[in-house]
Amino acid sequence: MPLMSQFSLTLFFVFTLCVPLKTLLAQEVVNQNLSTQAPSCYDANRFCISILAPTNGKYEVYAQRKVPLPLVLTLSASGLTSTLPPSGLPPKSTSNVFLNDDTPVLMGVIKSPRRFWHSMKVSWTSGKLNAVHNDNVTYLPPLRPAGNYPIVQGFGGGYSHTGASRYALDFAAPVGTPVLAARDGVVIDTKDDGQLGGASKQFAKHANFVAILHDDGTTGEYYHLKYKGVVVTREQKVIAGELIGYSGNTGFSSLPHLHFAVYRAKYEGRYMSVPFTLKNEPE
Structure with missing residues (x-):
């Protein structure tokens, strides 16, 4: 985003998982002209929010993705209303949208760009909204040979799998263990600049990870990778068994390990894990 003035806007990236957390609990301060109509883009230009010239005294607010991958977006701001609010109902302040193509989507209308930029909060989740998992798929173990890497917390584990x-x-895996894609897909998100880790949620935002979009719209997510331990990039196609990174101990992590789960995206930065089956392999 261009640096246009000394004004700043604090955006809170809201997610709701204890483990894993992406860039969670982080605050990004961006310089923004609070009266401008210029678009503001987020998450390495994954999507942009723009304001168009007023019609009948109101500005239109649009969201548009800039990367050809699905995204579930929630935008809230003081004074944001729908174009035709129902009579007798208060103005809405939150708008949800599933961005599945590159067409700009109208999020609502506002009267004051300054008020909008001052109060705006945006949260997002990669993947298809409420995707239906293909239960016929079995996943390759992400660490191989599987027998060398015991599962130390499974489905419903009381420590963090709730x-x-x-x-x-x-x-459980030593730092630097090769991590392999468990299923074919397209890399939809990565982080590899986290250097801290520990047994406290305050470290969650430092977790390095790879997220891979599957053909059913779910995402396979591989967490706690080592610093600079990601070897794939966004939009890259991968096949099951392909190297995607190296395990580590970053983020909310009490010991070196790999956290793997399959998720479906929801609004408000939320997502929900779904049950899956690992392929049995000889020890």
């Missing part, structure tokens, strides 16, 4: 992360597996 709620949205109920269906997840933690594999």
